[in-house]
Amino acid sequence: MITMFPKRAYRILVFAFLLHGIGLAPVFPSPQQTAPATSGKQKAQRNSGDAWWRHAVIYEIYPRSFQDSNGDGIGDLNGITSRLDYLRDLGIDSIWITPMYPSPLVDFGYDVSDYTAIDPLYGTIADFDRLVSEAKKRNIRVIMDFVPNHSSEQHPWFKESRSSRTNPKRDWYIWRDGKGPGEPRNNWQSWFGHSAWQFDPATNQYYYHHFYKEQPDLNWRNPEVRKAMYDAMRFWFKRGVAGFRIDAVSRLFEDPDLHDDPIVPGRNAYGDPNILHKYTDNLPEVHEVLREMRRVAEEFPGSRILISEADEPNISELTKMYGKNDEVQLPMDFQIADVNKLSAPDFRRLLDEVENNPAGGQPHYFFSNHDQPRQWDRYGDGEHNDQIAKLIAALLLTPRTTPLMYYGEEIGMRTTPPARKEDVQDPIGKIGWPEEKGRDGERTPMQWDNTKNSGFSSAQRTWLPLPPSAAEYNVESESRDPNSILSFYKKALALRRTEPALQHGSYVTVDRDNPFVLSFLRKNVGKGNSILVVLNMSAVPQTIKFDLASLGIKESSSKPLIAAPQLGPDATVLAHFTIPAFGVFIGAVH
Numbered sequence: 001m002i003t004m005f006p007k008r009a010y011r012i013l014v015f016a017f018l019l020h021g022i023g024l025a026p027v028f029p030s031p032q033q034t035a036p037a038t039s040g041k042q043k044a045q046r047n048s049g050d051a052w053w054r055h056a057v058i059y060e061i062y063p064r065s066f067q068d069s070n071g072d073g074i075g076d077l078n079g080i081t082s083r084l085d086y087l088r089d090l091g092i093d094s095i096w097i098t099p100m101y102p103s104p105l106v107d108f109g110y111d112v113s114d115y116t117a118i119d120p121l122y123g124t125i126a127d128f129d130r131l132v133s134e135a136k137k138r139n140i141r142v143i144m145d146f147v148p149n150h151s152s153e154q155h156p157w158f159k160e161s162r163s164s165r166t167n168p169k170r171d172w173y174i175w176r177d178g179k180g181p182g183e184p185r186n187n188w189q190s191w192f193g194h195s196a197w198q199f200d201p202a203t204n205q206y207y208y209h210h211f212y213k214e215q216p217d218l219n220w221r222n223p224e225v226r227k228a229m230y231d232a233m234r235f236w237f238k239r240g241v242a243g244f245r246i247d248a249v250s251r252l253f254e255d256p257d258l259h260d261d262p263i264v265p266g267r268n269a270y271g272d273p274n275i276l277h278k279y280t281d282n283l284p285e286v287h288e289v290l291r292e293m294r295r296v297a298e299e300f301p302g303s304r305i306l307i308s309e310a311d312e313p314n315i316s317e318l319t320k321m322y323g324k325n326d327e328v329q330l331p332m333d334f335q336i337a338d339v340n341k342l343s344a345p346d347f348r349r350l351l352d353e354v355e356n357n358p359a360g361g362q363p364h365y366f367f368s369n370h371d372q373p374r375q376w377d378r379y380g381d382g383e384h385n386d387q388i389a390k391l392i393a394a395l396l397l398t399p400r401t402t403p404l405m406y407y408g409e410e411i412g413m414r415t416t417p418p419a420r421k422e423d424v425q426d427p428i429g430k431i432g433w434p435e436e437k438g439r440d441g442e443r444t445p446m447q448w449d450n451t452k453n454s455g456f457s458s459a460q461r462t463w464l465p466l467p468p469s470a471a472e473y474n475v476e477s478e479s480r481d482p483n484s485i486l487s488f489y490k491k492a493l494a495l496r497r498t499e500p501a502l503q504h505g506s507y508v509t510v511d512r513d514n515p516f517v518l519s520f521l522r523k524n525v526g527k528g529n530s531i532l533v534v535l536n537m538s539a540v541p542q543t544i545k546f547d548l549a550s551l552g553i554k555e556s557s558s559k560p561l562i563a564a565p566q567l568g569p570d571a572t573v574l575a576h577f578t579i580p581a582f583g584v585f586i587g588a589v590h
């Protein structure tokens with residue numbers, strides 16, 4: 001298993017050591033929500049009940065890698081638009097597109113130099129508007145990425161800020177004197193290696209950067225910064241975006257007294273001493289900002305959403321992200337995404353925890369993303385990877401959650417890291433080679449078919465190479481195979497829409513002590529079916545004695561709706577249910 005993103009290494013450490021506008025019409029206004037004015041009643045309607053995002057499946061698109069429309073080897077907005085029919089047919093309700101703002105691309109878009117424009121590499125604002133409106137025709141909402149913690153050093157705000165100590169924008173970023181010549185103020189480390197302080201000789205001070213030095217942190221204690229960022233959100237809301245995934249939100253504030261972070265044993269992939277980011281992560285003021293952002297979202301009709309990217313270390317920190325239903329609706333659940341082995345007890349415990357979170361918030365699960373090695377090889381045992389991919393799909397799509405997919409997981413794309421340092425694109429792969437190979441492996445182009453560059457691009461050379469596995473694992477060939485990973489995803493996504501229990505049913509774990517098989521019931525509140533999900537996370541067939549009578553289930557066997565592999569009628573008798581190695585069963589029970 002390759003450890004790609006330093007976050008992962010950091011998290012392991014923490015556990016080990018703590019044991020511890022232009023005024024376009026909004027996209028999907030509900031009939032009673034046609035004006036942007038926000039009455040108390042409208043707010044209550046948006047906050048509660050059956051908002052669209054509770055039942056949506058969100059699909060993350062890394063725009064460089066989804067579809068190239070102009071032959072430059074890099075994906076773009078028109079490319080995404082050209083693939084909307086695919087997403088509709090797959091059963092997707094919303095796409096989250098990672099940053100496509102103007103950027104010097106040091107961190108491939110997470111270094112923004114203009115928050116209210118589109119990078120020409122990806123297209124124009126007109127292309128963006130067309131994407132939103134074409135997506136709307138297919139009932140697909142568009143979610144943008146918002147990067148509030150830091151801008152690019154090329155942002156005009158930072159250029160002004162660094163120009164002199166007395167510039168009006170000086171305080172928009174975090175500037176401090178060093179301790180002495182060549183010595184930063186404290187031991188704070190960048191997530192991407194080495195000191196988080198960068199000396200700027202022009203004014204003889206250091207600026208703080210939680211990520212690359214080309215990504216200076218904005219000063220969220222400055223009200224002008226807040227206003228400018230909230231106005232940027234409004235700019236996109238007015239163009240019809242359904243919400244934002246908010247990047248690195250727990251990093252917005254740092255200790256004003258600049259205490260040193262605690263050092264813990266060992267060194268990271270960059271050769272730095274390990275530290276706990278105690279004074280630069282998760283400071284309480286983060287929640288004040290999230291409440292303000294939520295108020296901005298509620299200025300607009302149609303239940304706009306906020307998704308937080310924050311790798312919270314435990315359920316109580318994760319729960320805080322919901323606030324009192326006045327912060328984010330969907331905090332990405334890294335606790336579940338970070339389980340790196342197929343473990344029924346671990347998944348059962350974590351799903352139960354978030355299901356019962358005291359804020360009553362909606363769970364938001366995912367397994368892969370552009371920072372995280374892909375699930376096909378992360379959970380695969382090398383022998384049953386395709387079968388395990390179906391099992392993970394069922395685990396994502398059948399509990400009570402708003403699932404977040406990552407492009408290509410539905411065809412079993414694998415992590416393909418560069419073989420040579422000179423091929424690395426992601427700077428952390430250059431800094432940390434060979435221990436840290438960067439995140440290129442999970443960002444390779446989408447595999448559409450068996451033509452040149454797998455149908456991604458007509459270019460001679462694509463920004464990252466297509467992996468050899470693309471010849472077998474691609475949309476076109478898997479569409480023809482009823483037993484492919486893609487066909488499994490399509491069936492599971494369709495079932496989510498048609499089975500009321502998968503939409504509205506409660507989530508109840510059953511057979512709770514089983515060390516190998518994760519089983520749960522989506523219990524329908526009305527008259528229809530409840531759904532039994534049985535996932536064998538072991539390489540050995542398992543037999544289970546289900547006793548579901550206390551949950552109101554009267555029938556003695558379950559009718560298969562989706563099973564991989566297929567099960568005979570004897571296998572699905574509840575008193576001696578038999579499931580093969582890594583088997584997946586989704587069945588109806590009354």
Ligand code: NOJ
Pocket residue numbers: 107110147211247248309370371
């Ligand atoms: C999290 C993003 O997902 C990652 O790709 C990026 O490098 C950092 N935040 C910094 O913005």
